[in-house]
Amino acid sequence: QKEVEQNSGPLSVPEGAIASLNCTYSDRGSQSFFWYRQYSGKSPELIMSIYSNGDKEDGRFTAQLNKASQYVSLLIRDSQPSDSATYLCAVSHILTGGGNKLTFGTGTQLKVEL
């Protein structure tokens, strides 16, 4: 059973602070890792993808991957109230029939407070 674990939260941070979201996964063969943002009642929106160890930065978002520790994280700098959402960690593995399967964590709820 391939699993992805996240702290469900809620994680509360003040506006302007750094929010740190963490995720661990069980399948050592996983090659691709994603962070999706999901507002209440909406569909997941891809915000970051990372494929190799280290950091990847995109605007206020930084994804960090450590395959040896089977750990991936998302940092949000200068957090804004509009960042309040559930953040889903997803880990991909290739399907024998083609395409890929995303295994999602249950998400961390982030609340950015004024």
Next chain:
Amino acid sequence: DAMVIQNPRYQVTQFGKPVTLSCSQTLNHNVMYWYQQKSSQAPKLLFHYYDKDFNNEADTPDNFQSRRPNTSFCFLDIRSPGLGDAAMYLCATSLGLVNEQFFGPGTRLTVL
């Protein structure tokens, strides 16, 4: 803008009454997926099409079927909806082995 479109956005059906949800995409992606997401749960993959090839997840109930008549469209048929099938149904697409999946806005299904 290239996108994934789902219709309807909200669907109400009666217990046991068949329902069809649709998904279309202008991304020209060859892989299309259907996920089920219940409240406070992770999205769960039901099945996917790689081009015309249908791939069912082992734990997807027989009550759920899918059709992909062409590259752009994919349908989810629920033959006899039960109360436990009330959920958000998400369509997603990807381009071959490029791993990013892009989701449509979802269809919220209510079963009365």
